[in-house]
Amino acid sequence: MAAALVTERLTRRFGGVLALNDVTLEVAAGERHAVIGPNGAGKTTLFNIISGEVLPSSGRVLLDDRPVTGLAPHKIAAAGVARTFQRNNLLFNLSALENVRLAVQAHTAATRRWLTPTARLRDLREAALALLARVGLEARAALAARALSYGEQRQLELAIALAGRPRVVLLDEPTSGMSPAETAAMTALLSRLGRDQTLVIIEHDMDVVFAVADRITVLHLGQVLARGIPEEVRRHPRVREVYLGAPPPVRP
Amino acid sequence: MTFYLLQALNGLAYGMLLFLLAAGLSLIFGLMEVVNLAHGGFYMLGAYLALSAVRWTGSFWIAAIAVPLVLGAVGFLLEWEFLRPLYRRTHLDQILLTFGFAFVFSDLARWWWGADVQSLAPPPGLDRSIPLLGTFFPSYRLFVIALGAAMAGGLWLGLGRTRLGAMVRAGVANREMAQALGIDIGLVFTGVFAFGAALAGLAGVIAAPIQGVFPGVDFETLIVTLIVVVVGGLGTLPGSFWGSLLIGEVDTFGKTLVPQMALVVTYLVMAAVLIVRPTGLFGGRPR
Amino acid sequence: MRGAAALGGTGAGARAAWIAAALGMALLPLAHDRYLIGTLTEVLIFGLFAMSLGLLVGFTGLVSLGHAAFFGTAAYAVGLVSTRVSPALLLTLPAGIAAGTLAALVIGVFALRATGVYFLMLTLAFAQMAYAAAHQWAWLTGGTNGLSGIPRPSIPGVDVGGAVPFYYLVLLAVGTAAILLSRIVASPFGAALVGIRENEPRMRAMGFDTFRLKLGAFVLAGAAAALSGALYAYYNGFVSPDDLYWTRSGEVLVMVLLGGAGTLLGPAVGAGAVLVLQNLVSSLTERWTMILGAAFILVVLVAPRGLAGLMADRWPRPSSPSA
Numbered sequence: 001m002a003a004a005l006v007t008e009r010l011t012r013r014f015g016g017v018l019a020l021n022d023v024t025l026e027v028a029a030g031e032r033h034a035v036i037g038p039n040g041a042g043k044t045t046l047f048n049i050i051s052g053e054v055l056p057s058s059g060r061v062l063l064d065d066r067p068v069t070g071l072a073p074h075k076i077a078a079a080g081v082a083r084t085f086q087r088n089n090l091l092f093n094l095s096a097l098e099n100v101r102l103a104v105q106a107h108t109a110a111t112r113r114w115l116t117p118t119a120r121l122r123d124l125r126e127a128a129l130a131l132l133a134r135v136g137l138e139a140r141a142a143l144a145a146r147a148l149s150y151g152e153q154r155q156l157e158l159a160i161a162l163a164g165r166p167r168v169v170l171l172d173e174p175t176s177g178m179s180p181a182e183t184a185a186m187t188a189l190l191s192r193l194g195r196d197q198t199l200v201i202i203e204h205d206m207d208v209v210f211a212v213a214d215r216i217t218v219l220h221l222g223q224v225l226a227r228g229i230p231e232e233v234r235r236h237p238r239v240r241e242v243y244l245g246a247p248p249p250v251r252p
Numbered sequence: 253m254t255f256y257l258l259q260a261l262n263g264l265a266y267g268m269l270l271f272l273l274a275a276g277l278s279l280i281f282g283l284m285e286v287v288n289l290a291h292g293g294f295y296m297l298g299a300y301l302a303l304s305a306v307r308w309t310g311s312f313w314i315a316a317i318a319v320p321l322v323l324g325a326v327g328f329l330l331e332w333e334f335l336r337p338l339y340r341r342t343h344l345d346q347i348l349l350t351f352g353f354a355f356v357f358s359d360l361a362r363w364w365w366g367a368d369v370q371s372l373a374p375p376p377g378l379d380r381s382i383p384l385l386g387t388f389f390p391s392y393r394l395f396v397i398a399l400g401a402a403m404a405g406g407l408w409l410g411l412g413r414t415r416l417g418a419m420v421r422a423g424v425a426n427r428e429m430a431q432a433l434g435i436d437i438g439l440v441f442t443g444v445f446a447f448g449a450a451l452a453g454l455a456g457v458i459a460a461p462i463q464g465v466f467p468g469v470d471f472e473t474l475i476v477t478l479i480v481v482v483v484g485g486l487g488t489l490p491g492s493f494w495g496s497l498l499i500g501e502v503d504t505f506g507k508t509l510v511p512q513m514a515l516v517v518t519y520l521v522m523a524a525v526l527i528v529r530p531t532g533l534f535g536g537r538p539r
Numbered sequence: 540m541r542g543a544a545a546l547g548g549t550g551a552g553a554r555a556a557w558i559a560a561a562l563g564m565a566l567l568p569l570a571h572d573r574y575l576i577g578t579l580t581e582v583l584i585f586g587l588f589a590m591s592l593g594l595l596v597g598f599t600g601l602v603s604l605g606h607a608a609f610f611g612t613a614a615y616a617v618g619l620v621s622t623r624v625s626p627a628l629l630l631t632l633p634a635g636i637a638a639g640t641l642a643a644l645v646i647g648v649f650a651l652r653a654t655g656v657y658f659l660m661l662t663l664a665f666a667q668m669a670y671a672a673a674h675q676w677a678w679l680t681g682g683t684n685g686l687s688g689i690p691r692p693s694i695p696g697v698d699v700g701g702a703v704p705f706y707y708l709v710l711l712a713v714g715t716a717a718i719l720l721s722r723i724v725a726s727p728f729g730a731a732l733v734g735i736r737e738n739e740p741r742m743r744a745m746g747f748d749t750f751r752l753k754l755g756a757f758v759l760a761g762a763a764a765a766l767s768g769a770l771y772a773y774y775n776g777f778v779s780p781d782d783l784y785w786t787r788s789g790e791v792l793v794m795v796l797l798g799g800a801g802t803l804l805g806p807a808v809g810a811g812a813v814l815v816l817q818n819l820v821s822s823l824t825e826r827w828t829m830i831l832g833a834a835f836i837l838v839v840l841v842a843p844r845g846l847a848g849l850m851a852d853r854w855p856r857p858s859s860p861s862a
Contacts, residue, residue, distance in 0.1 A: 072748075074748045075748075077743075089740075091734055091741060092738070094737060098730070101730070102734045103745045110727040111747070113727055113728065114723050114728035118726060289604075289663075334836065337840065348839050351792075352835030354789075355828050358828060363826065471667065478663065482657060515671050519664070523649055527652070
């Protein structure tokens with residue numbers, strides 16, 4: 001299977017702290033890959049490097065065998081990497097529909113049409129409404145993002161990430177802060193996503209991880225501790241010791 | 253060679269003046285994230301008030317002490333009465349408020365002191381040139397250099413070694429943490445704002461015998477100070493110091509070596525720094 | 540929601556306000572009052588100037604303190620071409636707009652590398668550089684004296700020398716620009732600008748090249764400001780460094796904030812209010828700058844969302860469905 005996303009020996013130092021140390025990751029096209037590890041393991045730094053918000057100290061990122069390291073975030077997004085954020089990061093004063101419509105628009109040439117009323121571009125609106133329906137927010141389309149519940153905002157994040165049919169979707173703790181019912185709904189939603197999208201997901205909730213992931217990489221103190229299919233990782237002695245065996249991480 | 257050395261000294265004197273301005277602007281920004289656009293107004297009022305004070309009292313030294321105190325009080329009032337109610341709003345609102353005061357100060361000065369260029373004589377004892385490097389150099393400018401260096405050293409020690417300085421540094425580093433430690437951060441804000449105003453006023457007094465004072469000097473000075481902090485990096489004391497010296501020298505040499513292009517030289521330096529380091533030579537990550 | 544209204548700006552209320560403004564502006568000169576016509580011409584010119592800054596402040600979230608640079612540069616270009624080459628409209632107007640737009644492009648490329656307060660300081664600094672240049676390069680700009688004797692533009696077959704015909708020329712130009720600006724604001728490009736105002740890093744993560752979009756907005760706003768500056772040069776017959784000075788930039792910012800950023804009409808209304816106030820007090824006092832400063836302070840303290848915001852608070856509109 002061809003690799004959709006590869007990180008080659010990524011290392012990142014912040015001052016004297018090694019946030020990531022020689023992390024190599026290969027994610028096959030269509031795979032659902034979970035990255036787990038205790039807080040401070042370097043998971044979000046990994047995402048920030050892949051999406052171009054942080055530059056690696058060394059190493060590189062390949063998207064479909066093409067290096068994207070050093071590209072600006074918007075270029076990496078245009079190349080087919082979408083992401084959500086650990087803390088909801090939305091256009092809070094705009095409606096849910098407008099949030100998704102802008103995300104759709106980002107992958108079209110519509111932004112260059114600066115004299116055509118947006119209202120006349122029905123494709124944008126319909127694509128946005130379809131995405132909202134996909135994540136179960138169609139009834140909330142007209143509400144301002146800030147008026148949505150926390151769980152709904154996470155769903156909106158997902159809709160934004162899915163706009164523009166990205167090759168790779170990076171999901172940073174998609175169920176954090178959600179109620180059990182919302183978590184179950186999100187898990188079902190993620191499982192239903194088509195295999196044309198490659199998913200990399202950071203998650204603390206092990207039920208979600210084992211329900212969604214094909215393969216798992218465990219990060220610990222910036223290094224890859226273990227990797228493999230869920231069963232292998234579950235049985236890995238070092239993982240049990242530092243992670244699964246440890247008291248469950250505190251969730252907000 | 254002597255010519256260049258003398259020009260370098262002139263540039264140093266100008267740089268020290270700029271430092272008095274940039275230090276206050278930068279400290280206020282580092283603490284409150286407010287760029288005080290009335291800073292040039294404080295400077296101008298300092299120069300004009302010095303003029304009047306010397307006329308009344310006949311003593312430059314009384315002016316040099318009293319005027320910064322008056323402007324410190326003005327800064328105190330401005331922060332206490334006008335900026336404080338805006339703490340919960342965006343920093344932009346606070347900046348726009350200082351812009352409004354820049355208008356008011358500018359017109360106030362024109363009203364009270366008129367539209368002519370006025371100047372102040374250096375104080376007795378510092379009013380002549382002394383032999384230096386085989387020629388003569390105004391002793392007053394040497395005094396300005398010494399004063400600027402003393403103020404820089406004092407600020408450095410004051411911020412680094414005193415309890416008060418520790419409180420200010422804590423506020424710059426992390427406002428919430430400082431409050432949790434029991435520091436009345438509002439009082440620190442007011443104090444630093446007033447102190448910055450007093451420093452700008454002192455710069456005005458000190459500059460008056462060299463540069464004179466005239467309507468519009470407020471913004472001319474504000475712009476150069478902004479360039480200094482953009483070049484040096486906002487919110488850092490070393491950035492203000494080295495940025496001031498750099499721009500002081502660049503401006504002085506620009507004016508003597510390429511008078512037709514003097515205006516552009518400073519901006520070219522700023523543009524170059526911005527291209528290489530958008531947050532200034534000593535600046536950290538953008539906020 | 541503020542954002543929803545700002546994005547479309549095509550609600551029934553906004554449309555009615557636009558139509559009323561257009562009709563009023565078209566019919567008022569029939570009153571044949573020279574003073575009124577002069578004031579209206581100025582309101583139109585500065586209304587466009589304020590709208591152009593409103594595109595940056597209200598829609599893109601870019602607060603520029605140096606918008607007079609484009610206004611003044613265009614006015615100087617018109618003055619130079621009119622007095623030294625020819626007063627033909629087809630020559631002077633493009634020259635003015637081109638000069639102002641070019642200035643916006645150059646300043647934008649540098650100032651937009653920075654964000655937040657750095658952007659604010661850089662726009663102010665670059666505009667002051669233009670002012671100082673106008674002051675120093677007297678061989679070109681006339682120095683402190685400025686350029687005088689700028690004639691009304693000549694158009695083959697039409698005489699706009701009189702106050703009323705000139706007024707209609709200005710109305711045509713400003714009306715066209717206002718329609719273009721309202722189309723821009725309602726377009727996907729405009730929607731992206733609002734997105735940048737709301738959360739620029741998020742827009743970047745979505746795949747928008749926010750630098751280019753901001754530069755686009757900056758240049759468009761500069762072009763509109765340049766048009767207003769060109770019209771001002773014809774109207775006033777005189778350009779001086781004051782037209783590039785920070786007080787001019789501050790004045791237009793007061794207009795925007797007073798009227799209310801976030802709509803196009805708000806800044807235009809703000810321009811009208813400031814000019815009427817200026818006309819009223821000019822016979823009483825010379826302290827106009829101080830009054831402007833006080834207006835700044837008052838708007839920021841009392842009405843941060845401008846007159847439009849005050850009205851909205853008094854007569855809240857039922858929340859409209861999303862555009």
